[in-house]
Amino acid sequence: MNKNGTPLVEMRDISISFGGIKAVDHVTVDLYPGEVVGLLGHNGAGKSTLIKCLSGAYRPDSGDIFINGQKAVIENPRDARSFNIETIYQTLALADNLDAASNLFLGRELVGAGGFLNDAEMEAETRKIMGRLNPNFRKFNVPVSALSGGQRQSVAIARAVYFNAKILIMDEPTAALGPHETQMVAELIQELKKQGLGIFLIEHDIHAVMELCDRAVVMKNGQRVGTVNVNEVTDDDILGMIILGKKPPQAY
Amino acid sequence: MTQTSPTQSSADPTLGPVARFLKATEIDTRLLGMVGALVAIWIGFHLYGAIVNGNGAFLTPRNLWNLSVQTASVGIMACGMVLIIITRHIDLSVGSVLGFTAMVMGIVQVWILPDYLGLGNPLIWVIACLVGLLVGTAIGAFHGWLVAYRGIPAFIVTLGGLLVWRGAAFLLARGETISPVDATFALLGGGPFGAVGAVGSWILCVIACASILWMMVSGRKARKAHGFPLRPLWAEYTLAGLSCGLVLAATLVVDAYPWPKGIVSQYAAANNITVPEGGLFISHGFAIPLLIMVAVAIAMTVMMGRTRFGRYVYAIGGNPDAAELSGINTRLMTVKIFALMGFLTGLSAIVASARQTSATISLGQLDELYVIAAAVIGGTSLAGGVGTIYGAILGAFVMQSLKTGMVLIGFDAAIQNIVVGIVLVLAVYVDILYRKRAK
Numbered sequence A: 001m002n003k004n005g006t007p008l009v010e011m012r013d014i015s016i017s018f019g020g021i022k023a024v025d026h027v028t029v030d031l032y033p034g035e036v037v038g039l040l041g042h043n044g045a046g047k048s049t050l051i052k053c054l055s056g057a058y059r060p061d062s063g064d065i066f067i068n069g070q071k072a073v074i075e076n077p078r079d080a081r082s083f084n085i086e087t088i089y090q091t092l093a094l095a096d097n098l099d100a101a102s103n104l105f106l107g108r109e110l111v112g113a114g115g116f117l118n119d120a121e122m123e124a125e126t127r128k129i130m131g132r133l134n135p136n137f138r139k140f141n142v143p144v145s146a147l148s149g150g151q152r153q154s155v156a157i158a159r160a161v162y163f164n165a166k167i168l169i170m171d172e173p174t175a176a177l178g179p180h181e182t183q184m185v186a187e188l189i190q191e192l193k194k195q196g197l198g199i200f201l202i203e204h205d206i207h208a209v210m211e212l213c214d215r216a217v218v219m220k221n222g223q224r225v226g227t228v229n230v231n232e233v234t235d236d237d238i239l240g241m242i243i244l245g246k247k248p249p250q251a252y
Numbered sequence B: 001m002t003q004t005s006p007t008q009s010s011a012d013p014t015l016g017p018v019a020r021f022l023k024a025t026e027i028d029t030r031l032l033g034m035v036g037a038l039v040a041i042w043i044g045f046h047l048y049g050a051i052v053n054g055n056g057a058f059l060t061p062r063n064l065w066n067l068s069v070q071t072a073s074v075g076i077m078a079c080g081m082v083l084i085i086i087t088r089h090i091d092l093s094v095g096s097v098l099g100f101t102a103m104v105m106g107i108v109q110v111w112i113l114p115d116y117l118g119l120g121n122p123l124i125w126v127i128a129c130l131v132g133l134l135v136g137t138a139i140g141a142f143h144g145w146l147v148a149y150r151g152i153p154a155f156i157v158t159l160g161g162l163l164v165w166r167g168a169a170f171l172l173a174r175g176e177t178i179s180p181v182d183a184t185f186a187l188l189g190g191g192p193f194g195a196v197g198a199v200g201s202w203i204l205c206v207i208a209c210a211s212i213l214w215m216m217v218s219g220r221k222a223r224k225a226h227g228f229p230l231r232p233l234w235a236e237y238t239l240a241g242l243s244c245g246l247v248l249a250a251t252l253v254v255d256a257y258p259w260p261k262g263i264v265s266q267y268a269a270a271n272n273i274t275v276p277e278g279g280l281f282i283s284h285g286f287a288i289p290l291l292i293m294v295a296v297a298i299a300m301t302v303m304m305g306r307t308r309f310g311r312y313v314y315a316i317g318g319n320p321d322a323a324e325l326s327g328i329n330t331r332l333m334t335v336k337i338f339a340l341m342g343f344l345t346g347l348s349a350i351v352a353s354a355r356q357t358s359a360t361i362s363l364g365q366l367d368e369l370y371v372i373a374a375a376v377i378g379g380t381s382l383a384g385g386v387g388t389i390y391g392a393i394l395g396a397f398v399m400q401s402l403k404t405g406m407v408l409i410g411f412d413a414a415i416q417n418i419v420v421g422i423v424l425v426l427a428v429y430v431d432i433l434y435r436k437r438a439k
C-alpha cells in the first residue's frame, strides 16, 4: 500500500442533513489503492449516509469528492458506477421479484443482436461468479424473494465484485451471514485488496475490523471522532472511540 | 456442476399426474385458472341462453367474432395498464383520453383534411391515425412528467385527467358527434370489410403455427447450448400441439362466420358476381382490430421479457429504490411508461372510433375501469412488480365476455354493472389468496 501518492478517494468536509438532523457533519475521509478502511460507530452515527454520498444515492449539502486527485461530480448512482465505484448496500438493494442474474446485471444488462437481453449469457455468468463466492448457491431461476438472508447477501456481493470495481463500498456485508460465509467474505476482501482495490468497510464486529482493516474511521453523531492506523491501537482503544468518543493519542 | 439434471423436473415421484404435467410443461397454474374461468363463463352463458331462453347464442361463430372485435379496444389499453400498475401507479384517465383523441382524429379527418386533400384521399386516414397516436402519446408523457418530476401521485394526476380530457373533448366539437369517418379509417374498426377473409386467415394461421414451432425449437436449442435444464420432449410436443391447436380453432371459428346476405349482394353487385341459389358463403376471417390487439400483445410481450425497458419496468415495481441505486433513471422510465400508455390509448381510440364510424362525446366512458379490471383480473398485482401481457389480454376477454354474455341473455345495464363490480373485487381477492398460498 502506497500512502505517499494521491489517494484513490478523498471525501473532503462532507455534510448532509435531513430535516434538521445533521446526519453527516463536516467529515473528511480518504482511501488508498489496496487499502481497507473501516467505518465504525453506533447505529445512527452516519456511516451509511456518508458512503451513500460516494455511491451517488445522496448528494451532500456541502463538501467535495476527489477520485485519483480529480474533483468528481457524483450526482446519481450512474455517475458513481462510471468511476468504478461499486456498493453493497446495507439494505442490499435487490429487486425481490427478479432472479439472481437479473439483479446482478440490473442497469448493466448484457444485450445481444437487436438490443435484446441475453438472459442465457447473464445466467451463465451468474453461475460462474456464484460458483466462486457461494458454491452452495442453486436458486438461479427463482425471484430473490425466495432466497435466505445469506443467499440474498451473496447476490449483492456478487453484483459488487463482478464489474471490476476499483472502489468498493461494503455496508455491513456480513450482517445476514453465518460464520462460514462470513469467513468467505473475509477471504474475498483480502483477495480484492491484493488486486489493488480500495475498500470502505462498515462493520460492527471489532475482531473483523482488527483483522481486515488497515485504518479505521470512527464516527459519532454525524461527526468524525478520529482515524487510527489499526496496527497502532488495541481494540479497546477503538471501542473507547466508538462508545465514549475518546480519541487516543495515536489518532488523527 | 451445480445444475439440476434435465429430467429431474418430470420424474419427481411424490407429485400427482396433474402436478407433474404442469411442472414439466411449465404452464403456470394461474394461467390455467384464467383460461378455465373464461371457458366456464362462455359455456355458462351458452347453456343459460339455451336452457332459459331456448337459444344458446354465445358459442356461435358470430358471437365469438364480435367478442374478438369488442375486446380489442380494452385489450390494447390493458397491455399498457399492466406496465403502469407494475410500477405501482394507476391511470384513471384512459377512457377520457381515448374520447379526446378520437375527437381530435374525427375533426382532423372530417372537418379539416377533406378541404385540403379532397374527400377519400388515402392520406387522410394515415394522417388522422398519426395525429391520434401523437396526441395520445403527448398526453401520456405529460401525465408521466407530472407524476415523475413534479411528484404528484398518479391517482390524482389521472383523476384530474379523467375530468379534463372528457371536458376538452366536449369543447373541441361543442358536443357534436363527428361522422362519418374516412372509409379506409373505418376498416380499422372491423366489420365485414375490416377483416382479412378466409384466405388471409389461413395464411396468418400458418405463419402463427410456424412461428410457435420455431420459437420452441430455438428456445430448446439455446437452453441446451448453455446446459440449462430442458423440458421433457413429450411436454414440448404437448405445448406445441396445444398452442397450434388454439390458433387453428380460432381460424376455423372466424372462417365459419359468413358475411350477412345484404353485404354479399352489395359486394356481388359491385363486382359483377352472380349470387348462386343457396347464397354465397364469404367468410369474415380475422377482424383487423383483433389483429392489431394481437400484434400489440406480441410486441409488448417481447418488450417486457427481452428488452432492458421491460426489465426496468419489473425492477422498478419490485423495488423502486434498488432500481434507482442500480443506475436506472426511474423518473424518465415513468414518463416513458405513461407515454406508452398514451400511445396505446391513441391506438385504441382509432379502433374504437373506427368501429363506430364516428367520434362521440361519450366514447370510451368507463373504459378506465374495464382496462384496470382486465389488467388486475389478468394477475397484475396492485402491490407492484408482477404482471403479464397475456394475462391482461385474457382479463380483457373475461370482462368483455361478461358484458357481451349478459347482453345476450338480456340482463339490463344495472345488473351488468353489479356483476362486473363483484367480479373485479372477487378477482383481486382470489389473487391475494393465491399469493398467500404461493409464499
Ligand SMILES: Nc1ncnc2c1ncn2[C@@H]1O[C@H](COP(=O)(O)OP(=O)(O)O)[C@@H](O)[C@H]1O
Pocket: A018, A021, A022, A023, A041, A042, A043, A044, A045, A046, A047, A048, A049, A050
Ligand atoms: N433518508 C433519510 N431521511 C431522513 N433521515 C435519515 C435518512 N437517512 C439517514 N437518516 C438519519 O441520519 C442519521 C444517520 O443514519 P445512518 O447513516 O443510517 O447511520 P448508520 O449507518 O451509521 O447506522 C440517522 O439519524 C438517520 O435517522
Ligand SMILES: [Mg+2]
Pocket: A047, A048, A049, A090, A171
Ligand atoms: Mg447503516
